[in-house]
Amino acid sequence: xxxxxxxxxxxxxxxxxxxxxxxxxxxxxxxxxxxxxxxxxxxxxxxxxxxxxxxxxxxxxxxxxxxxxxxxxxxxxxxxxxxxxxxxxxxxxxxxxxxxxxxxxxxxxxxxxxxxxxxxxxxxxxxxxxxxxxxxxxxxxxxxxxxxxxxxxxxxxxxxxxxxxxxxxxxxxxxxxxxxxxxxxxxxxxxxxxxxxxxxxxxxxxxxxxxxxxxxxxxxxxxxxxxxxxxxxxxxxxxxxxxxxxxxxxxxxxxxxxxxxxxxxxxxxxxxxxxxxxxxxxxxxxxxxxxxxxxxxxxxxxxxxxxxxxxxxxxxxxxxxxxxxxxxxxxxxxxxxxxxxxxxxxxxxxxxxxxxxx
Numbered sequence: 001x002x003x004x005x006x007x008x009x010x011x012x013x014x015x016x017x018x019x020x021x022x023x024x025x026x027x028x029x030x031x032x033x034x035x036x037x038x039x040x041x042x043x044x045x046x047x048x049x050x051x052x053x054x055x056x057x058x059x060x061x062x063x064x065x066x067x068x069x070x071x072x073x074x075x076x077x078x079x080x081x082x083x084x085x086x087x088x089x090x091x092x093x094x095x096x097x098x099x100x101x102x103x104x105x106x107x108x109x110x111x112x113x114x115x116x117x118x119x120x121x122x123x124x125x126x127x128x129x130x131x132x133x134x135x136x137x138x139x140x141x142x143x144x145x146x147x148x149x150x151x152x153x154x155x156x157x158x159x160x161x162x163x164x165x166x167x168x169x170x171x172x173x174x175x176x177x178x179x180x181x182x183x184x185x186x187x188x189x190x191x192x193x194x195x196x197x198x199x200x201x202x203x204x205x206x207x208x209x210x211x212x213x214x215x216x217x218x219x220x221x222x223x224x225x226x227x228x229x230x231x232x233x234x235x236x237x238x239x240x241x242x243x244x245x246x247x248x249x250x251x252x253x254x255x256x257x258x259x260x261x262x263x264x265x266x267x268x269x270x271x272x273x274x275x276x277x278x279x280x281x282x283x284x285x286x287x288x289x290x291x292x293x294x295x296x297x298x299x300x301x302x303x304x305x306x307x308x309x310x311x312x313x314x315x316x317x318x319x320x321x322x323x324x325x326x327x328x329x330x331x332x333x334x335x336x337x338x339x340x341x342x343x344x345x346x347x348x349x350x351x352x353x354x355x356x357x358x
Contacts, residue, residue: 009209012233013223017281019289029228032296038079038227039287039297040305042071045095046284047309048104049258051317052111056262060321062113065131067092069225069257072283073189074159075099076230076252080238081157086143088127088136088158092189096159100126104316105323112320115334133194134164137173137186144177144184144247155241156184157234163194165208171215177247178216185237185248186212189224191256192278196269212249224252225283255281328354 014029016022028034049068055061067074070092078096081087087096094107101122109117110129118128127143130136140158147154164170165188177184188208192199205211212219222233230252237248255278259266266275291297332339332347339347 007210007213009207009219009221011221011223012229013226014229014232015226015286015290016223017225017286019286019293021290026228026232028231032291032294035228035287035291036296038075038231039284039291040309041075041078041095041098042227042284042287043305044098044104044309044312045071045074047306047313048094048098048107048316051313052108053258053262055108055317056111061108061111063261063263064111065091065261066256066258067094069278069282070189070191070254071095072227072287073187073224073230073252073254076224076227077157077159077187077234079227079231080235081155082238083123085155085157085238086125086127087123088140088143088156089129090136090160090164090189091129091131092161093129093159097123097126102126104313105319108316108320109323114323114326115330116323116326130160134160134167134169136160137164137167137170140184140186141173141177141180141182144182144241145180147183148180153242154183155238156182157187157238158184159187159189161194162188162190162192162199162208163197163202164188165211166194166202171211174212174215174217174247174249181244181246183241183244183247185234185241185250187234188249188251189254190251191224191254193256193260193266193270195260195264196266207251209249209251215247215249217247217249219249219251221251221253224254225281225286227283227287254283257282 013022045067049066052061052064053066056064074093074095078099087100102120106117106120120126127136137158140156143156174186190208194202207221209219209221220233223229233250237250241247257275257278329347329350332343
């Protein structure tokens with residue numbers, strides 16, 4: 001018997017759970033202003049999150065998926081991308097979307113069931129939030145193929161959760177990305193739970209990073225609560241793909257501190273002690289500790305930031321609530337470029353009957 005191949009999975013962490021550097025910082029992380037920008041985006045994300053849940057609980061927003069505890073993964077991804085790259089998010093990538101110019105009002109509109117929230121005024125080619133599990137992965141491969149055929153130095157960045165790696169959509173997208181050497185990076189945000197299914201019940205693989213190996217691309221792991229490490233690792237994979245050296249696959253280890261969505265009660269299947277322990281790795285507290293220790297942040301700055309984020313979220317929520325709803329018949333208008341005859345007939349019948357029903 002002879003050994004024909006060997007593989008290994010690397011893990012990267014730069015700022016640990018105690019807010020201390022474990023090695024030399026990359027150049028961007030030695031710029032206090034840049035770290036503060038990332039920190040502010042994480043805090044703004046959490047402020048939006050809290051308001052979205054409050055609106056949902058009072059019947060003014062639809063079912064909402066919290067990103068509590070996962071802010072560093074999203075912000076790190078967004079910070080690593082160039083403006084003309086394309087983001088294909090799941091539904092906890094608020095931080096990445098904010099960095100790419102999506103507005104808080106647009107996000108409120110989306111979660112309120114208004115498709116105008118997906119018509120981004122910035123990041124026009126980024127894909128809308130994807131709630132179905134893993135269905136955006138084949139789309140990402142298609143976007144990357146278009147970039148390759150057009151010889152454009154652009155990269156598709158696709159983000160999904162650990163549960164999505166058990167889906168055929170993701171396996172097929174990864175396979176074709178490797179086979180065709182496509183400029184796409186897949187980021188697996190492993191928060192430990194696929195709704196109520198724990199990671200160890202989803203897959204017997206030692207890491208989710210190693211699922212990249214079968215597709216012929218490098219798979220690496222990163223501390224998903226370390227925004228600096230996420231930006232570095234995702235950035236390296238993006239630039240590798242941009243140079244034509246093939247797709248990448250990154251497993252970002254984090255934890256979902258909230259329920260799966262506002263329609264879920266995680267206390268029915270998750271040990272509260274596990275959640276308490278996970279709070280010790282809170283990505284926002286980690287970066288704040290680093291900033292304070294380096295002399296770049298203080299109590300007054302923190303208070304000012306919290307007030308500014310609250311005001312920004314309040315203004316966006318008010319703008320969302322004041323936005324007149326679309327006409328009911330528009331439920332037909334976002335499905336096809338040209339409405340099929342059967343649906344066109346339904347739409348016409350709806351318009352004819354609507355006045356009679358008020």
